[in-house]
Amino acid sequence: MRLALCIALLWWPSVVLAQQPITVQGRKFDNVKALHDFLTERPADVDAASRDQEQRLRAAALLEYAKLDPKGAREIALAEMANSNPDIAVEGLLFLEDTEIPELTDVFRANLRANTFYWHLACVERYGSGELLPDVVKLYEQHKGEWACDIAARCLGFIVKHDRENGLKLVEEAVSLRADTGCYHSVMRDVLVVYPGTDVLALGLKYIGDADEAVATNAASVVSRQNGGKEELRAILSSEPYRVSARTRSYIETQLLSPQN
Numbered sequence: 001m002r003l004a005l006c007i008a009l010l011w012w013p014s015v016v017l018a019q020q021p022i023t024v025q026g027r028k029f030d031n032v033k034a035l036h037d038f039l040t041e042r043p044a045d046v047d048a049a050s051r052d053q054e055q056r057l058r059a060a061a062l063l064e065y066a067k068l069d070p071k072g073a074r075e076i077a078l079a080e081m082a083n084s085n086p087d088i089a090v091e092g093l094l095f096l097e098d099t100e101i102p103e104l105t106d107v108f109r110a111n112l113r114a115n116t117f118y119w120h121l122a123c124v125e126r127y128g129s130g131e132l133l134p135d136v137v138k139l140y141e142q143h144k145g146e147w148a149c150d151i152a153a154r155c156l157g158f159i160v161k162h163d164r165e166n167g168l169k170l171v172e173e174a175v176s177l178r179a180d181t182g183c184y185h186s187v188m189r190d191v192l193v194v195y196p197g198t199d200v201l202a203l204g205l206k207y208i209g210d211a212d213e214a215v216a217t218n219a220a221s222v223v224s225r226q227n228g229g230k231e232e233l234r235a236i237l238s239s240e241p242y243r244v245s246a247r248t249r250s251y252i253e254t255q256l257l258s259p260q261n
Contacts, residue, residue, distance in 0.1 A: 022068075024061045035065050039076050043087055052089075059092025066095055081123050082107040084114035090122045101127040109135050118147075121154035130162040137166075144174065149183035153190040160195050168192075168199055175207060175215060185214035188222050201226040208236070209243045216248040224256040233257060 022029045029035040039062055043054050066073035077093050080086045081104055086093070108124050111117040112135050124132065140155040147155075156174065160167030174187045183190075188207065192200045200222060207219035223229040233252050236243055244252070 022064060024064050025057050027057065027061075029061075032065070032068050035061060036069070036072060036076075039065060039088075055087060055089040056091075058087055059089035062088055062092040063095060078104070081120070081127070082111075084111045085116035086120050090120045093120070093123050094126050096127070098127055100129050102129050105129050105131050108132055112136065112139055118151045121151055121158070125154045125158040125161065128158060133159070133162045137163075140170070144170075145177040145180050147181075147183075149181065149186070149190065152183055153187060156187070156191045157194070160191060164195070164197075164199070168203060172203060172206075178212075185212065186218045188215075189218040192222055193225055196226050198226075201229055201232070204229070205232060205236075208233075208248065209245075213245065213247050216244065217251045220244075220248060220252050220256060224252075230257060 019031050021031065022035050024035075029038060039058060043051070043058075046054065062073055062076060065076070074096060077088075077096060078101070080088045080093060104127060108128050109132060111120075112124070112132070124136065128136075136155055136158050140152070140159065143155075144152065152174065156167060156171055159170060171187060171191050175184050178184050188204060192203070204219045204223035204226070208216050208223060210216040210219065220233065223233060234257060237249060237252065241249070
């Protein structure tokens with residue numbers, strides 16, 4: 001009797017919670033099931049702007065749903081990443097704790113051939129296995145210097161993650177691709193902040209004196225996040241003050257080395 005009572009007491013809050021209304025970005029869902037149904041039903045065909053808004057709503061909804069039903073949310077996320085044209089924005093699919101999901105290797109390889117999946121390359125960087133390295137390198141080589149910055153950064157991030165030496169060479173090459181896009185301004189920061197190391201520190205230091213202020217300040221930002229990086233910056237400002245421009249020096253002093261940072 002006591003055991004049955006304890007089970008009932010544990011079970012009752014989850015039942016009540018499942019029936020509570022849920023609001024996501026101003027949209028109200030009657031209960032958990034309604035939220036689930038919203039996430040698993042394909043949206044109607046709409047214009048690009050409305051689709052982007054819908055994808056972001058679904059991303060927020062999935063993150064909320066994951067708090068209530070982690071297993072169910074995982075299934076939805078895996079299904080979305082297997083879709084070459086996902087209905088959920090990429091920021092809603094990066095919550096899984098897996099460092100790698102081998103079961104997605106084949107579908108990721110297929111999706112790399114679909115330009116509708118390019119904005120979800122962060123999923124490949126986050127969960128893709130090293131088996132995909134040749135595919136990602138080939139794809140990047142076909143589009144480097146032309147892609148939107150975030151797409152290129154996620155490709156480069158995957159390469160750095162699985163072939164660090166080549167990845168860092170490609171990042172440095174991307175800094176030199178200054179004709180077609182402005183991605184070179186921030187590519188080091190966009191790619192390398194999550195892959196720290198002495199090699200990243202050396203690459204950042206190489207560019208803190210770049211004639212392009214955006215390149216220089218982004219390089220300094222990368223340096224500051226490496227082990228010993230702030231000490232390196234202080235030493236340069238002290239002993240090699242002319243190595244950086246006045247504007248870069250001011251950025252380093254006020255944004256990277258101030259006590260608040």
